[in-house]
Amino acid sequence: MAPIGIAIVGLGQRTFKKALSAINESKHWQLVAATDPLESQRVYLITLYPSVCTFASLQEMLEWNKRDDRDGLRRFEAVYVAVPHHCYADTLPHLLSNGIHVLKEKPAGMNPEELLLYQNLADSNSVFLTTASQRRYGSAMAQMKSWIVHIGLISSVEAKLKLCISNLGEGWRAQSSLAGGGAMADVGWHLLDMIIELANNIGECTPTVDYARLFYVRASHGHDCEDSADIVLGFHHTTNRMTAHLNVSRIGHQATEEVIITGENGVLVFNGSEIFVHFEPGVGKEHLYCKPSDASDYQTDIAMMFAGFHDHVHSVVSGSSPDSHQGYTAYRSQDMVVTRTLQAVYQHANKQEPSNQPVIQSTSTDMQPLTMEWPIIDNALEKMVSDQLHKDISNYGNGGVFHEFETEFKGYLAGASSYTLLHNSGTNALHALYFAAGFMPGDEVIFPVFTFHATCSPAMHFGIKPVFCDATENGTISASAIASAITTKTKAVVVTHMWGTPCDMAAIRSVLMKWPGILLLEDCSHAHGAKYKGQHVDTFGDGAAWSLQGQKIVTGGEGGITLTKHADFHYRMLIFGHYNKRCKLEIPADHHLRQFAWTGAGLKNRAHPLAIAIALN
Numbered sequence: 253m254a255p256i257g258i259a260i261v262g263l264g265q266r267t268f269k270k271a272l273s274a275i276n277e278s279k280h281w282q283l284v285a286a287t288d289p290l291e292s293q294r295v296y297l298i299t300l301y302p303s304v305c306t307f308a309s310l311q312e313m314l315e316w317n318k319r320d321d322r323d324g325l326r327r328f329e330a331v332y333v334a335v336p337h338h339c340y341a342d343t344l345p346h347l348l349s350n351g352i353h354v355l356k357e358k359p360a361g362m363n364p365e366e367l368l369l370y371q372n373l374a375d376s377n378s379v380f381l382t383t384a385s386q387r388r389y390g391s392a393m394a395q396m397k398s399w400i401v402h403i404g405l406i407s408s409v410e411a412k413l414k415l416c417i418s419n420l421g422e423g424w425r426a427q428s429s430l431a432g433g434g435a436m437a438d439v440g441w442h443l444l445d446m447i448i449e450l451a452n453n454i455g456e457c458t459p460t461v462d463y464a465r466l467f468y469v470r471a472s473h474g475h476d477c478e479d480s481a482d483i484v485l486g487f488h489h490t491t492n493r494m495t496a497h498l499n500v501s502r503i504g505h506q507a508t509e510e511v512i513i514t515g516e517n518g519v520l521v522f523n524g525s526e527i528f529v530h531f532e533p534g535v536g537k538e539h540l541y542c543k544p545s546d547a548s549d550y551q552t553d554i555a556m557m558f559a560g561f562h563d564h565v566h567s568v569v570s571g572s573s574p575d576s577h578q579g580y581t582a583y584r585s586q587d588m589v590v591t592r593t594l595q596a597v598y599q600h601a602n603k604q605e606p607s608n609q610p611v612i613q614s615t616s617t618d619m620q621p622l623t624m625e626w627p628i629i630d631n632a633l634e635k636m637v638s639d640q641l642h643k644d645i646s647n648y649g650n651g652g653v654f655h656e657f658e659t660e661f662k663g664y665l666a667g668a669s670s671y672t673l674l675h676n677s678g679t680n681a682l683h684a685l686y687f688a689a690g691f692m693p694g695d696e697v698i699f700p701v702f703t704f705h706a707t708c709s710p711a712m713h714f715g716i717k718p719v720f721c722d723a724t725e726n727g728t729i730s731a732s733a734i735a736s737a738i739t740t741k742t743k744a745v746v747v748t749h750m751w752g753t754p755c756d757m758a759a760i761r762s763v764l765m766k767w768p769g770i771l772l773l774e775d776c777s778h779a780h781g782a783k784y785k786g787q788h789v790d791t792f793g794d795g796a797a798w799s800l801q802g803q804k805i806v807t808g809g810e811g812g813i814t815l816t817k818h819a820d821f822h823y824r825m826l827i828f829g830h831y832n833k834r835c836k837l838e839i840p841a842d843h844h845l846r847q848f849a850w851t852g853a854g855l856k857n858r859a860h861p862l863a864i865a866i867a868l869n
Contacts, residue, residue, distance in 0.1 A: 256565055257328035259285040259317070261310060261343060262335040263293035266357060270384075271332050274555045276301070280562040284327050287313045310343060314350055329353060330565045332384070332558075336424040337362055337432045340370075344381075348373045353380045353565045355558070358441045359594065360587035362432040367591050371584060380564045383587050385445045389560050390553035391544040393449065395527050396511070396520065399540055400450060402529060403515030409450075409496035410512040410783075413443045414504025421474030434477030436466070436597055440500040444590045446511065447496050451487050452582075458589050459485040459496065464600040470503055479503050483597055505726075512786055521786040530786050627807050633869045640865035647861050648833040654859070657868045662815060664781070665788045671822035672815050673830070674859040678777045678799025680829065681812030683710035684857060685797045688816070688824040689771050691716050695743035700729035703748040707775045716743070727751060731759035738763075744771035749779035749789050752805075757784045757792045773797075780805040795821050800859075800867050808863030820845075829857025 258281045260267055275281045287307040288294055294306040307313040317327050331347055333356040340362065347354050348370065360383040361367025374381035387393050400406075424430040431437055448459065462485065466478035473479075480501040487494040509524035518531035529540040627633065640653060647654050658672040675681040691697065693715030699708045701720040708718050719742070721733035727750045734745055745764065747755045764770055772793030776782070780798060782789045790796035795818070798804070800811030816822055823845045826835045831852030839846045 255280055255282040256330060256562065256569060257282050257284045257326070258330045258332065259283070259287070259313060259328040261287055261313075261331055261333045261347070262339075263288035263290070263297055264334055266334045267332070268296075270554050271334065271558075272300070274558045275332070278555065278558055278562070280566075281330075281558065285313050285316065310346055314346060314352075317350075317352075329569055330355065330561070333357065334384075336430055337437070338424075338430045340366070344370050345373060348377055348379060348381065351377050351379055353382075353561075353568070355382045355384055355561045357384045358445070359383070359432065359437055360591050363595055364588060364592045367588060371588075378568065380561075380568070382561055382564065382583065384554075384557060385442060387442060387446055387553060388449060388583065389556040392522065392527065392553075393446070395542055395544055396450060396522055399520055399527070399529050400513060400515075402517065402537070402540070403513065403520050403531075404517035406494050406513055406515045408514045409447060409494065410510075410514075411443055411447055411496065412499040412501075412508055412510050413439050414499075414501040414506075414508040415439055416504055416507055417479075417502045419473060420470055420479055420502060426473075426475035426477070428477035431477060433594070433598060434466070434475070434481075435479055435500050435502045436481045436483075436594060437477075439502060440481060440483070440498070440597070441590065441594060443498050443500055444593055445586070447485070447498065448589055448593065449586060450511075450513070451494065451496070452586070459487050459593055461593065461596040461600045462486045462495070464597045466598075466601045481597070481601075485593070512783060519786040523785070528785070626803060627866065627869075633866065636865050636869045637862055640862055643861075645861055647858070649837055650834055653861050653864045653868060657864050658813070660868070661813060666791050666815055666817070670815055670817050671819065672813060673822060673825050674864060675812040675814065675829065675857045676859050676863075677810055678797060678801060678804075678812035679706040679710060680857045681797040681799070681814045682706060682775065683713070684825040684828045685773060685795050685814050685816075685821075686711045686714060687828040687853070688795060688814075688818075688821040689744055689773060690824075691743060694741065696739060696741040697743055698734055698737050698745045700746070700748050700750070702727055702729075702750060703775065704777070707746060707748050711746075717741075723750075724756070726753050728753055728755040729760075731756055731763050734760060735763045738767055738770065742767070742770050744773055746773045746775060747793075748775040748777070749782055752778045752782050754779065754782050754784035754789045757787075757789070761792060771795075777801075777804065790815055794818060800863065806867055808859070808865075808867035811859045811863045811867060827852045829853070829855045831856070 258275060260271065260283070263286060275283050283301060283304055285305045285307065286297055287310050289308060297304060297306060305316065307316065330353040333343060333354055335343055337359065344354060344356070361370060370381055420426060425438060428434060461483070463483065465482045467480040469479055480503060483498040485496040485498065487496065511522040513520040517535045518529055520529050521527070526543045531537045531539060644652060654674055658674060662668065662670045662672040675684060691711055691714035695716045696719050697711055697716045698719045698721055700723060702723040711718065719737050721729050721737050724730050729747050747760060749755055764772055774790055774793050774796040776790050776796045777799035779789050795814060795816035797814045798812060800806055800808040800813060802809050814825055823839045823843060826838060827845055827848050829852065832850055835849035835852060839849055
C-alpha cells in the first residue's frame with residue numbers, strides 16, 4: 253500500500269515536537285508540503301526535510317495541490333493543523349471545502365457553534381475532521397477502559413493534569429481572545445476528554461458542571477487568562493450519579509498527570525506511567541498492575557493517533573468502508589460533548605465572578621497577602637451550630653455530634669473496624685497518639701525536619717530524643733534519610749504529609765520492614781482525604797492524627813482527631829485525656845487499663861460540640 257500524502261499547516265513547537273517524527277517514521281504517510289507565514293520556520297523545516305515543499309500561505313499550498321489532469325490524484329489528501337486557536341476560521345473552512353481530511357490540534361472548536369459549523373462542512377465534503385487528542389489512541393487509555401468495569405459502580409473520579417510553564421505571558425496563549433481561554437482551554441481540554449471518554453465507556457452521559465473556579469495566581473506574568481482551574485462535574489446515569497473533581501494548572505511545580513477512579517469494588521489509579529487496581533477486601537480478586545510501554549511516552553500515543561487518522565483517510569481514498577468509521581463517529585460526538593462542557597465551565601465560573609476579576613491576583617512581582625474566607629459561613633452552617641446549641645454544648649461520652657463525626661470520618665478514610673477519637677486540638681491529638689505509642693525517656697523518635705513544631709514538641713514531654721531527617725524536593729521526609737537514621741534505640745518514625753503532599757509511603761514501609769518493632773505514625777494535619785497510589789494516607793501506619801484548626805481542609809475552628817487500627821492504642825488515648833464516662837463506655841471491663849478510667853492520666857482533651865458541629869458541616 254502506497255503512503256498517502258500529507259501536509260502541515262503551522263510550524264510551531266507542537267509540530268516540531270509532536271507531529272514531524274510521527275509522520276516521517278510512519279510507512280503510511282508521506283510528508284509533501286507545509287505552510288507557515290514565518291520564513292524562519294519554513295527554512296528550518298527544509299534543513300530537516302529537504303524534499304518537502306514549503307509555502308508562505310495556505311492558499312498557495314492548496315493551489316499547488318490541485319488535481320493532476322493526467323491521473324486525477326492530488327499531492328496530499330490530508331493535513332495536520334497546528335495553528336493558534338483564533339486562526340481556525342481562516343484555515344479549516346478552506347481545507348474542508350477543498351475536500352482535505354483534517355487532523356487538528358485541540359480544542360475541537362472555540363465554541364460548540366463553531367465546531368458544529370466545521371463538522372457540517374466536513375460532512376458535506378465527505379471528509380474527516382479529527383481532533384489531535386493523543387491519549388485517546390494510546391494503550392494506557394485502552395487498559396483503563398478494559399479495567400474500569402472491574403471496580404463496579406463508580407462514585408467518584410479525581411483527576412489532575414499540571415504543566416510547568418515558566419513564562420505565562422509569552423506567545424498567543426497569553427491572550428484569552430486568541431486562545432479561547434487559559435488553562436482549561438489548554439490543559440483542561442485533554443483532561444475533560446479523558447474523563448468523558450472513560451465515563452462513556454461505562455454508559456454515563458453528558459456531564460453537568462456543579463462547580464467551576466478559575467484562578468489567576470501569577471497575573472504579574474502579563475497573561476489575561478486563568479493559569480489554574482478547579483472543576484466538579486456530575487455524571488447522571490439511570491442507576492448512579494458519578495462526581496468528577498478535576499484540577500488543572502499551567503503553573504505546577506512539576507508536571508503531573510493522575511486519575512483516581514473509586515468504585516464499589518475497588519480503586520483504579522493511573523499516575524501517568526502506571527495503572528493499577530486495588531480491590532476492596534472481600535471482593536476476592538487479585539490486585540491488577542501494568543506499566544504500558546507508551547503510558548509516559550506521548551510520542552507513542554501520537555504515532556498511534558496518526559495511524560488511526562490514516563485508517564480513516566485510507567478508507568475514503570480506497571473506497572472501502574471499514575469499522576474505523578464507527579470510531580470516528582464516536583470521537584466526533586465526543587468532541588462536541590467536550591466542547592460544550594468546556595463552554596459550560598467558563599459560563600459557570602463567570603457567574604460566580606460577575607466582576608470578571610481574577611479570584612487570586614498579584615499585581616506586581618512582590619508577594620501580596622492572600623486573603624480568603626474559610627470555613628464558608630452560610631445558612632446551613634449557622635443552622636447546624638444553632639441546632640447544636642439546643643442539643644448540648646458539652647459531651648462527656650461518645651454520642652451525639654461526636655458519634656456522627658467520628659463514624660463518618662473513619663468510614664470515609666479507613667472503615668468501621670478502625671478507632672477514631674476527637675480531641676480539642678491537633679497538637680493534643682498528636683500528644684495522645686505519642687502517649688498511646690508508649691514513648692519513654694531515652695527512646696529515639698525520627699521526625700521530618702520540615703514540619704510544624706507541634707509534630708515534635710508534644711513528644712518531648714515523654715523524654716524522647718528527637719532525630720530529624722531531611723526532606724525530599726517535594727517537602728516530605730526522605731525514606732533514604734530514615735534508613736540512615738535508624739538505630740537500635742529507634743521507637744518510632746513520624747511522617748508529615750506536608751501541605752497535603754503524601755510521603756513516599758511505599759519506600760518508607762520498605763525501609764521499616766527490616767525493623768518490625770518500629771512504629772509508623774502519620775501527622776495528617778494538612779492531608780484530610782489525601783491519597784498515596786489510591787490509598788488514604790492515614791492507613792499505612794499504626795496511628796494518625798489530624799488538626800481541625802481554622803485553616804485546615806476540615807475545620808471546626810479548633811479541634812483534632814486520631815485514628816488507629818489498634819484497640820490498645822485507642823484505649824490509651826482515652827485514658828490520656830478522656831477520663832471517666834467515655835473510658836467506661838469503651839474500655840472493656842476486663843482490660844488492664846479499665847482500672848484507670850475514673851481519673852485517666854489527669855488531662856482533659858475533649859473537643860467542644862460546637863466545633864465538631866462546624867467540622868461535620
